[in-house]
Amino acid sequence: MNSRRKFIALRAAFLMAAVCFVWTATLGGEEQKFNYISYHLKMSRPQSHLFEVEMAVQVDGKAGDFIDFQMPRWSPGRYAVFDFSKNVQEFQAKGKPCTFNQKCAYLATPFMRVDDQTWRVESRGLQAFVINYKVFGDDLSGTFSQLDERHANFNGGSIFMYIAGHKQDKVSLMITPPEGWRITNGRMESADQRVWEFPNYDILIDTPTEIAPDWTVDEFKVDGKTYRVVVHSFGDEGGKRPQLVRDIEKIVRAETRMWGAPDFESYTFLIHFAADDRSGDGMEHLTSTQIIEPGALAESDSYEGAIGTAAHEFFHVWNVKRMRPVELGPWDFTRPLATRSLWIAEGITNYYGHMMLHRAGLWTEAQILTSISNTIGGIENSPGSAWMSPEEASLIAPLRDRAVSAQRVDLANTAVSYYPKGETIGIVLDLMIRGRTGGKKSLDDVMREMYRRFYLQSPNATYYLRGRGYTGEDFERVATEIAGFDLHEFFENYVRHAKQPPYDEALSFVGLRLVRTPASEPFNAGITMDWEEGGEGVPIGSVRHNSPAEDAGLSQGDVILSIGGEKVTRENWRAALSRYKQGQRVPVTARRDRRTIQTNITLGPPDRINYRIEERPDATPQMRALRAAWLQGK
Numbered sequence: 001m002n003s004r005r006k007f008i009a010l011r012a013a014f015l016m017a018a019v020c021f022v023w024t025a026t027l028g029g030e031e032q033k034f035n036y037i038s039y040h041l042k043m044s045r046p047q048s049h050l051f052e053v054e055m056a057v058q059v060d061g062k063a064g065d066f067i068d069f070q071m072p073r074w075s076p077g078r079y080a081v082f083d084f085s086k087n088v089q090e091f092q093a094k095g096k097p098c099t100f101n102q103k104c105a106y107l108a109t110p111f112m113r114v115d116d117q118t119w120r121v122e123s124r125g126l127q128a129f130v131i132n133y134k135v136f137g138d139d140l141s142g143t144f145s146q147l148d149e150r151h152a153n154f155n156g157g158s159i160f161m162y163i164a165g166h167k168q169d170k171v172s173l174m175i176t177p178p179e180g181w182r183i184t185n186g187r188m189e190s191a192d193q194r195v196w197e198f199p200n201y202d203i204l205i206d207t208p209t210e211i212a213p214d215w216t217v218d219e220f221k222v223d224g225k226t227y228r229v230v231v232h233s234f235g236d237e238g239g240k241r242p243q244l245v246r247d248i249e250k251i252v253r254a255e256t257r258m259w260g261a262p263d264f265e266s267y268t269f270l271i272h273f274a275a276d277d278r279s280g281d282g283m284e285h286l287t288s289t290q291i292i293e294p295g296a297l298a299e300s301d302s303y304e305g306a307i308g309t310a311a312h313e314f315f316h317v318w319n320v321k322r323m324r325p326v327e328l329g330p331w332d333f334t335r336p337l338a339t340r341s342l343w344i345a346e347g348i349t350n351y352y353g354h355m356m357l358h359r360a361g362l363w364t365e366a367q368i369l370t371s372i373s374n375t376i377g378g379i380e381n382s383p384g385s386a387w388m389s390p391e392e393a394s395l396i397a398p399l400r401d402r403a404v405s406a407q408r409v410d411l412a413n414t415a416v417s418y419y420p421k422g423e424t425i426g427i428v429l430d431l432m433i434r435g436r437t438g439g440k441k442s443l444d445d446v447m448r449e450m451y452r453r454f455y456l457q458s459p460n461a462t463y464y465l466r467g468r469g470y471t472g473e474d475f476e477r478v479a480t481e482i483a484g485f486d487l488h489e490f491f492e493n494y495v496r497h498a499k500q501p502p503y504d505e506a507l508s509f510v511g512l513r514l515v516r517t518p519a520s521e522p523f524n525a526g527i528t529m530d531w532e533e534g535g536e537g538v539p540i541g542s543v544r545h546n547s548p549a550e551d552a553g554l555s556q557g558d559v560i561l562s563i564g565g566e567k568v569t570r571e572n573w574r575a576a577l578s579r580y581k582q583g584q585r586v587p588v589t590a591r592r593d594r595r596t597i598q599t600n601i602t603l604g605p606p607d608r609i610n611y612r613i614e615e616r617p618d619a620t621p622q623m624r625a626l627r628a629a630w631l632q633g634k
Contacts, residue, residue: 032067032165033060036100038172039160039204043211046178049138049147050089051159055131058099063123068164069131070118072333075157075205077283077320078143079337080403084158085117087136093119095126106130117334118164135159140274142208142283142290143402151212151232152177153272155283155290156205157333167201167330168463177211184217184230185209186268186288202330202464208283208290210270218245222252226266235275235296240303244271247362251311254360258352258444258633259318259451263466267317271306273297282309284316307362312353319352320345323451326469330462336398340472343390343495347422348447350375351430354423359633368631369512369613372427375420376503376514377611383544384416389498390425391472393418408556412528412542425494428501431630432490433483435509439626444633446482450475510627511619515612521578522606525549525586527560529570537561537591538573547607552599554590561596562589574608582606 036058043051057067071085093111098104109129111121121129137145137158145154163169174195177183185207187196198204215232218241229245231237248269256262268288272279273296281292291309295302320328325341339345354375358368379385393400393416400415430443454470461468472495480487493499503514526547533539538560543549554560562568563576564586580586585600616623628634 032064034058034166034169035060037163037169040174042176043147043152043178046147046149049136050134051137051145051147051154052134053159055161058128063125066123067121068118069161070164071161072157073117074333074336075143075155076331079397079401081336081398083116089134091119091133093121093129093131095129097126100128140272140279140292142281151210153210155208160205162201170199171201171204172197173204180213181211182213183209183211184215186285200463206285208270208285208288220249222256223261225262227252228268230268230270233273233297235273236298238298240297247307248310250360250362251314251356254356255314259448262317263322269310273302282313284313284321286321289313308357311356312349315349315352318451319349319447322455324469326471328469330464338395340391340394342394342397342418343422343425344475346419347390348426350419350423351426358631365631373611373613375423379420379424380611381609382416383413387414387498388416390418390421390495393421413545424501428503428506431506431509434626434630436485437483439629441482446479449478449482507613510630511616511623512613513616515614517610518606519608519610521574522608523577523603524574524608525577525601525603526607538568538570548601548604552601559591560588561591
């Protein structure tokens, strides 16, 4: 069957099908059932940035009083609340008293918006309904969607409504692309595919899709599985695409060596080189990842960024997407996520994402040790790290995960990201297990056992996915079983509370130590610059409590114009401050609102500390051998 005829046949199936799995829920005070829920996505005017959605549903039996259609408040993998309904427009509803495969007239159907994310359509005894709406999208992101003259890229949570109480129902999707544009995603069965069937809404929105005339695709196989590297370049590639594919294959081989065979037949790396100097992201999915770099493939920073993100996101195939915290699927999109386990899901993935670059042969030993040093330094130089545990950092993800706040906040002093915080726990836990067991066990073994026990072997707990989710207590219990010694005190001190992990003890097992020295520019006086604000001078993003800057009366939002009489910029302000010594008073001129203020900063001890990992002078051959096994994943 040629592509055009196949498209027509599939479209007919989309409109005429009347039988699918039936699930039930209560709506309008009565049991509501649907034979059919389908979506048709069009983009007839790309320059408008408006995705056009038609959602068709068919009631099985007697209709309830109403049907509620909802947009998610947030999307899996990015836990800030973005309220996708704010970009919905031109909502319409119509229905008819017979099913889709019968001829009868559609009737305009009354509806009302009952809250900020819900549209309620009155049933009035009708059997089939079609709702239409448009969604504005102009952000290339792992969370949002973009439609313009170049391409369409969508993430389902920001585009598709669901029927309240029916996310578990089977759904279908048909896409009508602009003339000459091709479709690709992680669930392609043929190059000209236009219709997809999904077991539930959660899987539908787990399938990011790129639609454009000019993306490229390369394939390779590892252990019988097919991997596709889709590249959409908005800039110069510099002939680097073949190398990119080879390096991604090395990452896949390194990670499957650790985990074993992944639970899919094919997987797609969907990579955008946006060349816009602002778009950047990475997002995990069951059979794909979407990676966005702000530069061009020809640029070394963008290339390295794509490779590093690929290592992180592919590790999510096991950790997060299948072996998952109990709160991560199915989701309640009417309220923010609350889980204590993102330090495992993302933080430990961060750790392994870096380790896999070394195990794949893409990083040297010096590079991975520098990366670990920088992670530790970033956490230990962060004032919030002393106050916030990895579990609490996980709980406040909706406030931190790229969330935007209209008010000034003090999170820089009180909070920390679960990514590096969890990564430091992963580093220390892995080395402690390896050291105390003489290399017989490792965090690798813990992760594999978690995957086996909770994903592969547990009975299905929900409609969403195989197996069941785990709790933080489950992870502690499995880690203790694998390690062969009690880890409860470790978890109490370093996971549930904010005590500094025992870096020195952990590193000593592999003949290493952590060296702390003042930075080459040792003073920042407690100032963190606001990188988002432009203009002259140095805009202050936050001021550390009890710091010289706070003592001098400087505040968030001030703009430093000069230090010691020298005009300063984002690039030179630390150097200007660090020309002075501890105890000296440094004249500072700043702008606050419409006023210019003069103050003096009295420098205290160095507040910028470098952390460096180096070999211990007393490192033994046994320690070096254990280090080699750790770095190589043995």
